[in-house]
Amino acid sequence: MSIAVPAVLMRGGTSKCWTFDLRELDGLTDDRDGLLLRAYGSPDLRQVDGVGGATSTTSKAALLAPSQRDGVHVEYTFAQIGIAEAKVDWSNNCGNCATVVGLYAVQQGWVAPTGDLTRVMVLNTNTGKLIAQDVPTPGGHPTNEGEVRIDGVPFPGPGIRMGFVRPQGAVTGRLLPTGRAVDHLDTERGPVRATLVDAGNPSALLWGPDLGLDGTELPARVDGDTDLLRVLDQARAHASELMGIAPDRARAAEVSRAIPKLAWLAPSTDQRTLSGEAVRADEADVSARMLSMGRTHPALAVTVSVAVAAAAATPGTVVPESARHRDPLRLSTPSGVLPLWTSSEDGELDTVFVLRNARRLATATLDVPTSAALG
Amino acid sequence: MSIAVPAVLMRGGTSKCWTFDLRELDGLTDDRDGLLLRAYGSPDLRQVDGVGGATSTTSKAALLAPSQRDGVHVEYTFAQIGIAEAKVDWSNNCGNCATVVGLYAVQQGWVAPTGDLTRVMVLNTNTGKLIAQDVPTPGGHPTNEGEVRIDGVPFPGPGIRMGFVRPQGAVTGRLLPTGRAVDHLDTERGPVRATLVDAGNPSALLWGPDLGLDGTELPARVDGDTDLLRVLDQARAHASELMGIAPDRARAAEVSRAIPKLAWLAPSTDQRTLSGEAVRADEADVSARMLSMGRTHPALAVTVSVAVAAAAATPGTVVPESARHRDPLRLSTPSGVLPLWTSSEDGELDTVFVLRNARRLATATLDVPTSAALG
Incomplete structure (x- = not known):
C-alpha cells in the first residue's frame, strides 16, 4: 500500500523545504517520523527512492497549520530529515x-491579503519564538514572483521581510546592558566609542573612524592586518566585560568566542563590493563591517544587522544622525546594500525586519509506500 | 509571469528523472531547453531555485508521448539537464x-493493462532504438508498488523487465560470428571450449571448468591471480581474432580492450555472494563471472547477461542443457541471482529481458518563472 501525501516544494533563502499541511499529514499517519523518512527516501545517502535532496540544506521539512492563538496566524514546526540515518531532528x-x-500561508488562502504587503505572524513551535513576515501581495493578490535577489541564489524571487519580534535583551535582559548609549573601549590605539547593544545577538558596534576605519574595508585588507585584528580583539574583550558576559576582559575569549559580536560602523561613502560593484554614498545610510570568528564577514550576520537596526532606533548611540528614522535603514556591506525595517510599539522597538526571498517550486502529491512501521 | 508545468518525479533504476508529457510541454513553450533549464534551477551548482537534484543522476528529464507508429506505444526522448552550465544534452x-x-505510460492510462503483466513498446528517439518493457499490472490494474530490489536502491519497487529487442549481430552481423556454437580457444593451459556470441555485446563465453574455474569465484580470488588473468587474456585475444574483431590475436588488445567481453560459465553450485549471502545450487541455472577492464566484475554487465541469454537460446553452445529453455534463466553472479527472460519469433531470438525497478515518487505541477528567453 502507499499513501498520497500533499506537499509543496518551497525554496526558502538558500534551502529547499518540503512544506506540509500538518492537519493533512496527521490525518494520514500516527507516525510522522516514519512517514517523513520514507517520503524522503531515508535512510539512504542518496535518498534515491524519495524526494529528499541528499544534502542537509535539501532534506528539510516545514509542517504548518493555521493557529487559534491570539496574534498568531500560522504555527510552524521545522524538521531536519536524516539522510543516511533514520532520524528526524525536531530540536531547532x-x-x-x-x-x-x-x-x-498567503498562497494557500490561510491569510487574506491586506493590500500590497500582508503581515503574517508565525509561531515557531521548536523554539516558541514569534516571527513576523511581510509577504508581497501586489494589488491584494497572492504572488509567486518577485525581483528580490539574495546571496547564494542566482535567480530573483518574491521578497519576504522576516521580522525578529522584540529582539532586545535576550542574553543580558536589557537593550543597553551598560545603561549607556555610548561606551569607551580601551585599546592600544586609545579609546574607541562604541554602542553595546543586546538585540539579535549581544554586539559591540564600534565607531570605525576612531580606529581609522572608514567602513569601505573588504576582507582581504582587514584579515592580513594582525595589528588591527589585535586592536579589535582588545575592544571586544572590554565590551564583553562591560556587558557582563565575561567577568573581566582577560577572560573574554575563554568565556565565549561567539559573543559579543564585533562590528564597526562609519558614514556611508562611495565603495565597491566584494564582487566589484560600485555602491554610491547616497545608496546607503551607514557602512557596516563585522568580524566572525576573527575574520571579516563577507556580508553581515542577520543577528548583527538586527543589533544595528536597534541601535539606530535608540537615541544617542554611535549610529550617525543621518541614518536614524530611515525606513528602510540601508547598510552598506561587503556584499552590497542590506535594507532593514523596524517597527515600534509604545515608543519601544518591536520588530526588526530583514529582507530574504522564497519561492514555491512545485505543488505535489508524494507517493509514500507504507510498511508495518507506518500507521 | 510563470508557467505551470505538469511533471512527474520518477525513480528509474538508480536515477531520478522528472518525466514530462511532451505534448503538454510543447503546448507551453517554443523553447524546450530554456524551460527545462529554468525549471531545474540551472545554471547553478546547487540548482537551489528549481527541481534539479544538483548531481548528474538527479538532473535528468524523460519527455514522453504516445506514438502513432506501428508496434510502438510510447516515444521517449531523454535529456541530461546541465547543472552549472546552461546546456541541455539530447545526444544519448x-x-x-x-x-x-x-x-x-500504464499509470497515465496511455497503455491499457493486459493481465498481470503489460508489454509496452518504447522507441527511444535519441538513439532510434526499440525497447520492450514488461510492466506489472496485477489483476489488470496499474500499480506503483512491488517487491523487486536492485543494487544501489535500498527500497523495493515495481519490477520492470527491460527488453533488448533483436540484440544479435550488432557488431559482427551474426549471432555466432564463427558459424560454430562452440570454438576452442588456445591458452598456455591448453584449449578452452567457448561460445563466441554477438548479442548485447560481442562476448566470449568460456566453459569455466576447462580452466579449473567452478563459477563460485569472487573478485578477491581472481584479481590477485596474475597467472589466471594472463590465461584469460590469451583466450580473449584468440576469441577476438576468431570473431573478426582483431585481424590477429597479437593485436586484440590494441584493437579494443572493451570487446569482445570475456565471461566464464559453470554449473550452478552452492556459493556465497560478495555481501556474504548464501545462494543454493537449485536457486540458479548457471553460474556466470566476467572480467571488465581486466578485473572481475562485481555482478554481470547487462550486455553480457544478454549474450548469455542468447547463447542459452541457441542449440549446441557451452550453456549446460539443464539451463536451457528456462523462463527466467537464472544466472548466479557475485552480487546474487540475476533473472533473464527471452522471447522468440519464428524460432529466432527476439528480445532479452533484464529485471530492473522504477517507482513514481511524486506527481507535481512545477512553477517555472518565464523570462524573455521563454516563448
Whole structure:
C-alpha cells in the first residue's frame, strides 16, 4: 500500500523545504517520523527512492497549520530529515525554511491579503519564538514572483521581510546592558566609542573612524592586518566585560568566542563590493563591517544587522544622525546594500525586519509506500 | 509571469528523472531547453531555485508521448539537464530513465493493462532504438508498488523487465560470428571450449571448468591471480581474432580492450555472494563471472547477461542443457541471482529481458518563472 501525501516544494533563502499541511499529514499517519523518512527516501545517502535532496540544506521539512492563538496566524514546526540515518531532528528552527511560511500561508488562502504587503505572524513551535513576515501581495493578490535577489541564489524571487519580534535583551535582559548609549573601549590605539547593544545577538558596534576605519574595508585588507585584528580583539574583550558576559576582559575569549559580536560602523561613502560593484554614498545610510570568528564577514550576520537596526532606533548611540528614522535603514556591506525595517510599539522597538526571498517550486502529491512501521 | 508545468518525479533504476508529457510541454513553450533549464534551477551548482537534484543522476528529464507508429506505444526522448552550465544534452539515451517509461505510460492510462503483466513498446528517439518493457499490472490494474530490489536502491519497487529487442549481430552481423556454437580457444593451459556470441555485446563465453574455474569465484580470488588473468587474456585475444574483431590475436588488445567481453560459465553450485549471502545450487541455472577492464566484475554487465541469454537460446553452445529453455534463466553472479527472460519469433531470438525497478515518487505541477528567453 502507499499513501498520497500533499506537499509543496518551497525554496526558502538558500534551502529547499518540503512544506506540509500538518492537519493533512496527521490525518494520514500516527507516525510522522516514519512517514517523513520514507517520503524522503531515508535512510539512504542518496535518498534515491524519495524526494529528499541528499544534502542537509535539501532534506528539510516545514509542517504548518493555521493557529487559534491570539496574534498568531500560522504555527510552524521545522524538521531536519536524516539522510543516511533514520532520524528526524525536531530540536531547532531553520531560518531558511522559516522564510517560506508566510508566502505559503498567503498562497494557500490561510491569510487574506491586506493590500500590497500582508503581515503574517508565525509561531515557531521548536523554539516558541514569534516571527513576523511581510509577504508581497501586489494589488491584494497572492504572488509567486518577485525581483528580490539574495546571496547564494542566482535567480530573483518574491521578497519576504522576516521580522525578529522584540529582539532586545535576550542574553543580558536589557537593550543597553551598560545603561549607556555610548561606551569607551580601551585599546592600544586609545579609546574607541562604541554602542553595546543586546538585540539579535549581544554586539559591540564600534565607531570605525576612531580606529581609522572608514567602513569601505573588504576582507582581504582587514584579515592580513594582525595589528588591527589585535586592536579589535582588545575592544571586544572590554565590551564583553562591560556587558557582563565575561567577568573581566582577560577572560573574554575563554568565556565565549561567539559573543559579543564585533562590528564597526562609519558614514556611508562611495565603495565597491566584494564582487566589484560600485555602491554610491547616497545608496546607503551607514557602512557596516563585522568580524566572525576573527575574520571579516563577507556580508553581515542577520543577528548583527538586527543589533544595528536597534541601535539606530535608540537615541544617542554611535549610529550617525543621518541614518536614524530611515525606513528602510540601508547598510552598506561587503556584499552590497542590506535594507532593514523596524517597527515600534509604545515608543519601544518591536520588530526588526530583514529582507530574504522564497519561492514555491512545485505543488505535489508524494507517493509514500507504507510498511508495518507506518500507521 | 510563470508557467505551470505538469511533471512527474520518477525513480528509474538508480536515477531520478522528472518525466514530462511532451505534448503538454510543447503546448507551453517554443523553447524546450530554456524551460527545462529554468525549471531545474540551472545554471547553478546547487540548482537551489528549481527541481534539479544538483548531481548528474538527479538532473535528468524523460519527455514522453504516445506514438502513432506501428508496434510502438510510447516515444521517449531523454535529456541530461546541465547543472552549472546552461546546456541541455539530447545526444544519448539513459538506461535508468528508460526504465520509467512503461510504468509511467500504464499509470497515465496511455497503455491499457493486459493481465498481470503489460508489454509496452518504447522507441527511444535519441538513439532510434526499440525497447520492450514488461510492466506489472496485477489483476489488470496499474500499480506503483512491488517487491523487486536492485543494487544501489535500498527500497523495493515495481519490477520492470527491460527488453533488448533483436540484440544479435550488432557488431559482427551474426549471432555466432564463427558459424560454430562452440570454438576452442588456445591458452598456455591448453584449449578452452567457448561460445563466441554477438548479442548485447560481442562476448566470449568460456566453459569455466576447462580452466579449473567452478563459477563460485569472487573478485578477491581472481584479481590477485596474475597467472589466471594472463590465461584469460590469451583466450580473449584468440576469441577476438576468431570473431573478426582483431585481424590477429597479437593485436586484440590494441584493437579494443572493451570487446569482445570475456565471461566464464559453470554449473550452478552452492556459493556465497560478495555481501556474504548464501545462494543454493537449485536457486540458479548457471553460474556466470566476467572480467571488465581486466578485473572481475562485481555482478554481470547487462550486455553480457544478454549474450548469455542468447547463447542459452541457441542449440549446441557451452550453456549446460539443464539451463536451457528456462523462463527466467537464472544466472548466479557475485552480487546474487540475476533473472533473464527471452522471447522468440519464428524460432529466432527476439528480445532479452533484464529485471530492473522504477517507482513514481511524486506527481507535481512545477512553477517555472518565464523570462524573455521563454516563448
